Amino acid sequence: MAVELRWCHSLSEASFPAVDYEALRQRVAGSTPFNHLGWLRAAAHALGPRQELAVLLGHADGELRLCLPLVRSREAFGPLRVAVVRHLGYPLSDRIALMNELPVQAAGQVLRCIRQRLPHALLQLSEVCPALADEPWLECWARDSSAFERRLGCRVPVHRISAADRQEVSGDPRYKLRRARKRIAACGAVERRVLADAANIGALLDAVSAVEDASWKGDDAVGIFSGAQRRQWMYRAFTALAAQGQVCAVLLELDGRCISYRLGLLEAGRFYDYNLAFLPEHRDLGSGRVLLEALIQWGLDEGWTWIDASRVSLDNSSHQLHERQTEFIEHWRLSCFSWRSSGVALGLVMRVWQWLKLRGLGRSLAVKTLSVRTGP
Template sequence: MTERLEWQTSLCTAAFPAAAYEALCERLVQTTPFNRLAWLRAAEQTLSPACKLHVLLLWQSERLVGCIPLIRCPLRMLGVTMTEVRHLGHPLSDRIGLMLDADAVHLLEPALAAIRGRIPHARLQLSEIPASLEHRNLLTPWARHSWQWEARTSCHVPEHRLSEEDRQEVSGDTRYKLRRARKRAQACGAVVERITPNSTTIIPCLEQLAMVEEASWKGDDGVGIFSPGPHRDWVINGFTALAAEGRVRVVQLALEGRCISYRLGLLDQGRLYDYNLAFLPEFASLGSGRLLLDEWFHWGLDEGWDYIDASRVSLHQSSHQLHERMTDRIEHLRWSFYSRRPSGIVLGLVYRMWLRIKPQLQTWRTRRAARGAAHGDVKQPSS
């Protein structure tokens, strides 16, 4: 059996083995919607001029057993520009699986050597990698061949494994909140709707969702997925291509034919990734988010999904409503591999210093904030 490594510079050309890559995705349990060619091609099309794409293909004879799409990015540190390598999809992708067959693990060491030879860098960083045994086994060889490395928790994602028990009314405080949301929705005449957009309907669907998000606090703060910026086209093009493959799902609360609240998700291998939600501020009191999350549960049971997944949450103080009903959680890791090049050693040392300084800086900020609050509470004598 002949094994070889091949480099390409685009996922969008006819030379890229698209069929072989999709077959690889179907074989691997670590595949997510953000590994799909539809999403990655949209990411490539919105790369900044400063970032260059390098796609490493791993072959066993005529069988594709691995694909690692990487972007070479400038990293500005202490007035010096270094080179960092990231997985294509950064920073929007919520979860990336490393696309490599289990029987091709031995190719990772030559793959790392090939990456360092083609893209000399200070640091290779992969964000949002699930802390699964499969990924640990795949990435451990890279750790052994790095000057310094780290696998740092970036978030804990709640997930819910669907079962027939979910057809029954949920217990506890969540039941009260759901009942209240249903009563308020019924009182104003709002109805819950399920939408599976296709290649024809996805653009008007996204336009409607974008209007809701723009009117919400996310639009006001400019942090929504449809907010103006370089990533807007990526999201629209990615969801459009994924809808053509039947992977997009929407649950919305509609009032007189108008969307007033929605949850947008991606379905892949029996797992629904709850990607985004928004609601019109004048309907905030309805509690529609929890109501629509419950609709994911019932839709999943009707269609035989296995999991409802929060996709990504904040590391600290996550307010995702799936926490109320989760059956497990998935740890996301950010893997960082520092090269033995001078720039990698310097960057690694700077990072070590930052880890020492950061707790002290946080303590100082906390004390300063406390002193400021105490000073503000002191009443001034009346004149």
């Protein structure tokens, strides 16, 4: 099978095969809303001036079989500042499928093409599902790298929606839900489902972003709407996906004002619970658990099959879906270190750091470094 590779500078230019991309996205198992062209175009619009986008397209037998939208920038790793290439969408895309149907024989050709067009020390793909991180491809890329790392990022709890969800949940979650509902009823707040469309998406985003800005996420500038760059990305992305009927939210409103919400994306009967926040003065209501239950009931009514959590901490995760999870999905981070001097050095630093961590020295070194940096 002859493989033809070429580069495209934008996902929006006339030469980009948007129709063929969507056909490829529909064929690739595990494709998520974060692979949607609307989401990726919004991510591209939000790139900074020092971030370079290049889209690698691969055709075989006259059909689009590969699309890798890649971003190169310079990042600091301790004392090193090196060129890094990442999949477009980092760090706000929760889970990606690699849009790749090329045979494994093309793996080396693809990697060499990336290195020639986007010279780098590190090529890193984050939030990749194990079924999509094709093992033969990884073995080939590992052999062609000065160092290679495949690291588990998190185990995301997921809940399979079933008829049993019509019954009240058992155990401790039952009492937590009952207490939260009593507090919510006492204050007079009401739940509302919103299936966003082109007409109401702007008002929905204004309402939920105002709640996030007032929450601890806004205070710590870690929210999805924090800063002009992220806000622009989210507004563009959710507007594009709302036009496809893929944006859903459950709101808790008091006197017509949103005080808490869960916002997510729907793809092929799978709901991705992407973001939530609440006003600090209503933190004691326990609204998050109630709104999660509201999503499950909405899923029952609409025939959804799964509800997935957003990214969670690998250890000691407090996501409320853990109480209802039936399975979990692993997210992996793939790191390919090049043979350039910066790539070899960065790979060596990574291996030394892992060696220190295994022996319990990494944490003590990090604490000492922090004390030096924050000292008088």
